[in-house]
Amino acid sequence: MGVYERFGVAPLINALGTVTVVGGSRMDPRVLEAMAAASGSxxxxxxxxxxxxxxxxxxxxxxxxxxxxxxxxxxxxxxxxxxxxxxxxxxxxxxxxxxxxxxxxxxxxxxxxxxxxxxxxxxxxxxxxxxxxxxxxxxxxxxxxxxxxxxxxxxxxxxxxxxxxxxxxxxxxxxxxxxxxxxxxxxxxxxxxxxxxxxxxxxxxxxxxxxxxxxxxxxxxxxxxxxxxxxxxxxxxxxxxxxxxxxxxxxxxxxxxxxxxxVQRDYGAIFARWRRLSESVVAAVNEVPGCTARIGYPTVPGIQPREIPRAYIDQAGLTAPELRDRLLRRKPPVAVGVEGGSVAINPQCLADDELEPLIEALVSELSA
The missing domain is CATH 3.40.640.10 (Type I PLP-dependent aspartate aminotransferase-like (Major domain))
Structure with missing residues (x-):
């Protein structure tokens, strides 16, 4: 049993971003090590x-x-x-x-x-x-x-x-x-x-x-x-x-x-990775009949970086809030954004091993 399961809370796949309601960001082990060292004195x-x-x-x-x-x-x-x-x-x-x-x-x-x-x-x-x-x-x-x-x-x-x-x-x-x-x-x-x-x-x-x-x-x-x-x-x-x-x-x-x-990160490589993750989602979703997906960027003000590419998804007969809610009810839950009438997949917080489960969840719910 994981630390969150002890409280009856399931860890989720974060395709929403660094928002407070899903826990912000995933800290580097070096940050955690520094915090642990600081706690000793x-x-x-x-x-x-x-x-x-x-x-x-x-x-x-x-x-x-x-x-x-x-x-x-x-x-x-x-x-x-x-x-x-x-x-x-x-x-x-x-x-x-x-x-x-x-x-x-x-x-x-x-x-x-x-x-x-x-x-x-x-x-x-x-x-x-x-x-x-x-x-x-x-x-x-x-x-x-x-x-x-x-x-x-x-x-x-x-x-x-x-x-x-x-x-x-x-x-x-x-x-x-x-x-x-x-x-x-x-x-x-x-x-x-x-x-x-x-x-x-x-x-x-x-x-x-x-x-x-x-x-x-x-x-x-x-x-x-x-x-x-x-x-x-x-x-x-x-x-x-x-x-x-x-x-x-x-x-x-x-x-x-x-x-x-x-301040030491290579954001050229990071942006390229975010783009690849978004393109993988778009390619998989566009294979689902009745669904369309595209790469885009936010057009309205919000609490997420506007420069990060997103995968925007639409499906005939299923609203964006309905798809978002279905994804949150899955095991593991998947958190996504809603912008306008589309579901927005933000790759900012995705780990590499979460891409396949994310695509599987999207395809499953969109196909259903």
């Missing part, structure tokens, strides 16, 4: 956090970094920093923002469920424009003496109602308004670790438990030294917004190890 956690941030910033090519317990925690911590700006009384006062600049501008096209983390710190979200059209003039007109930050969701940057990050940054910088970017799942490419900062962002939040391959309860903020210092003051183990978002010494060490491995 006590340590000064604030000092460890400081040194971990320094190491991650060096690896990423950024000025400074702050370790968090995930990307959502990173958004809350970054927002709190923009509200309190290191003032001890204001830090303790949050999420009560009385006497502070308390509004976060956000493009209407960038609204999504994860911006609740911004509100958790006490900020009021103020939408600018519409989901299909926004201008820089509208952003400029929305800035008031209550504006504390501008929140930018990188996953929606290609939407019709979005604006280029570089243009937004150039607009808000003269006002002294920090620009916070949610880039939780915007890896790969590795270059995105610094591309948002190069375009003018002040703080950029990444998940450590997605493509980086670290512990699921890990993340980090990259940014300028002054703002990262203010993030650290609102982060655990301080008594602040971030206190309830603490993580442990093992996770901190595991995250740093994962980042070290991540």
């Amino acid at each position: 006590f340590v000064d956690v604030p000092l460890l956090l400081d040194r971990a941030g320094t190491t991650i910033a060096r690896l990423a090519g950024a000025e400074a970094a702050c370790v968090t317990s995930g990307a959502a925690a990173g958004l809350a911590v970054a927002t709190a920093a923009c509200l309190a700006h290191g003032d001890p009384e204001r830090i303790r006062q949050l999420p009560d923002t009385t006497g502070m600049r308390d509004q976060a501008l956000v493009l209407a096209a960038h609204r999504m469920v994860y911006d609740q983390a911004v509100r958790l710190a006490g900020a009021e979200l103020v939408e600018v424009g519409t989901s299909t059209s926004t201008t820089l003039e509208q952003v400029d007109a929305a800035i008031t003496d209550r504006t504390a930050l501008l929140f930018y969701f990188a996953g929606a940057s290609g939407m019709p109602g979005s604006l280029p990050l570089r243009d937004v940054a150039a607009l808000v910088k003269p006002h002294g308004i920090p620009l916070v970017v949610d880039a939780a799942a915007e890896l790969p490419p590795v270059g995105n670790l610094t591309s948002f900062l190069a375009d003018g962002a002040d703080l950029v939040v990444f998940s450590g438990g997605k493509e980086i391959g670290g512990p699921q309860s890990s993340g980090f903020i990259l940014g300028t030294e002054p703002l990262i210092t203010e993030c650290s003051l609102t982060n655990f183990p301080n008594h602040s917004i971030g206190r309830s978002m603490k993580t442990d010494k093992e996770t901190i060490v595991g995250l740093v190890t994962a980042v070290e491995l991540f």
